[in-house]
């Protein structure tokens with residue numbers, strides 16, 4: 001036996017006690033969906049790890065996909081060999097030689113406690129084999145080895161691996177329920193969406209469009225952003241709200257300084273209504289404290305006053321420079337910086353208020369029939385699926 005496989009390690013999943021099998025099964029299902037372009041892979045979903053038999057598929061291509069699956073702590077290319085000290089030693093030595101490294105350490109774990117040797121003995125004997133078979137070139141360094149060779153002994157075979165790739169961490173998508181994420185065409189909200197997904201939250205997205213002030217290029221942008229996010233969540237439901245009439249009315253009644261405050265409140269009301277009817281537990285978005293007038297704590301408090309659902313802002317404390325870095329990493333940045341008009345920026349707003357007054361807000365809202373306009377927005381919302389799955393796989 002000498003089989004190439006990938007061992008998937010769970011990371012934070014390990015702390016989930018009784019529900020752990022639900023987590024692992026869901027992660028297994030998500031991994032299979034992410035790797036659906038590799039039909040020859042086969043899977044063994046176990047309580048300790050998920051094992052993927054490569055069956056001649058290219059490790060690097062599979063690894064690229066695995067790096068985007070929430071809930072994977074790390075993963076390693078491993079050899080499955082017979083549970084026999086000689087076979088393990090030969091395999092470990094080959095891995096050492098192929099690495100080109102000098103110093104090494106061997107570590108061993110046993111799930112099979114009936115194995116003839118204790119973990120420490122296995123590590124020592126495999127290490128001795130490597131020292132003996134490399135003409136004095138190999139050196140042990142137990143504290144900072146160039147190469148850590150790991151041996152894992154299970155009932156059916158032994159696994160040997162030397163390099164772990166980092167996964168996304170977080171939790172399997174879908175384990176933490178569903179959130180409705182407010183997605184603009186900017187840099188921040190796609191990053192916020194990613195952060196939610198990484199934490200296991202399945203997202204639906206809502207976008208407020210104000211044609212003809214906002215062009216169809218904005219919707220193309222939203223589609224392109226969601227296609228990138230499909231790597232993390234393969235199917236995303238998108239609600240597009242026709243916001244033009246309400247927005248025009250808000251500008252008329254609120255004037256430039258309170259326009260954004262009122263507009264945000266209306267966005268929240270519409271989002272909430274959709275969230276309640278589609279079982280989204282919370283709202284989320286890309287706001288960051290102090291970034292613009294509507295994102296001061298004073299504004300956030302007045303804006304959220306009209307809502308009942310929690311609003312999660314994963315980027316609340318993040319600096320823009322770090323958000324940009326993250327956007328580049330996840331692949332949304334280049335799309336986000338394409339020029340676009342957001343429905344919030346089309347009217348030139350002079351001095352948007354940073355300390356809005358709630359009484360003034362109520363006064364403005366009492367001056368027009370926003371309830372029926374909000375209802376119309378909800379009624380006329382367009383729904384799309386942005387997906388890499390076939391329809392029957394939703």
Ligand code: ATP
Pocket residue numbers: 181182183184185186187188189190206207208209284285286287291292294342343344
């Ligand atoms: P982003 O870069 O994501 O656009 P921003 O820094 O431009 O954020 P704002 O335009 O003030 O900030 O928007 C703050 C948040 O409000 C966005 O991150 C998003 O969650 C939501 N938002 C803004 N405009 C829209 C829109 N047209 N449709 C849906 N959500 C929006």
Ligand code: MG
Pocket residue numbers: 184185186342
């Ligand atoms: Mg924006």
